[in-house]
Amino acid sequence: MFYSVVASLYYPGDTAGFLWFLIVSVGVILAICAPQLMLCDVRKLQPKRHPVSNSEIIQMTTIGQKFETEPVQYHDLHHHAEVSGLALFLNPRFWLLFITTGAFASLGQMYIYTVGYMVKALVTNTFLPPVDPTAEYVPMDIVIQQEQQVQVGLTSIANCIGRLLAGILGDIITQSFQKPRGWLLFIPGFGLVITQIMALSITDPHHLEWASMLSGFFYGFTFCIMPIIVGDVFGMENFSGNWGLVGMAPIAPSFFFTNLFGKVYDQHTSTTDLGTNICTLGNGCYRQVFKLTLGVSVFSILVVSIFNFGELYLASRPNERAKANTKQEK
Structure with missing residues (x-):
């Protein structure tokens, strides 16, 4: 992210100059941090052991027993017995998580993969006549490169923040x-609805920064909280296999949405006199895709x-309550 911002601000269109800065900065970082890696003390410090009397052991045990606390019981945390294998595929909650992960992650991945084309379409549209004569002229290719680097950097930062916040909120909602x-x-869920609406309506490339930040945030949030939920619902004994299956959910939809974006974008491009393909419709180059993804997010x-309230709804139905009472009587 740091180097993306530096490249866009100080080395626009100057690849050689940026590579020179990259090499020098890496050398400076190495020179500054290398002393921290030195082993200043190679002696193995043996911990001092002091004999402890039996009375002290008994006393410590007694104190520990007095202050033992009962494990915290959380109400309705959707934690069930260990589930794996065929039982996992027969569990409706697995498919609900599978669909949710596929929808959330694929929308985030599609945005990350295609934001460069979105920037190109929006910037190209701003260079169409009439052009503000008082504005300083900057080559379109450099503007596109700068905006693309900014979007990538903002998405990366927001992704990291989303992952951190998801873990914190996960502990707060269960423990507090x-x-x-x-x-x-x-x-x-609601955040991705907002980002799809923003992608549909934004026509200024500078305003795309908000959509990039939100998309990165919710994408990171999803991939942090989802494995934790998988562990809560299906147990930790077979967590690796269970999460591996759920984590495969975005593969197909991400491939579909990304390819659909490319096809729609290509349909709106035209060939210039120089033989290059370009789309001058702004967000009209890809609006059709985000109409579909908006429906997916809803x-x-x-x-x-x-997933959250289905069991409560079924339990509230009279027939389900009668079945539950019959099982208890048996």
């Missing part, structure tokens, strides 16, 4: 409010609602 972490899936909120 005794609620399941699955409720946090509404945050990226549908994902419905899936998250079923």
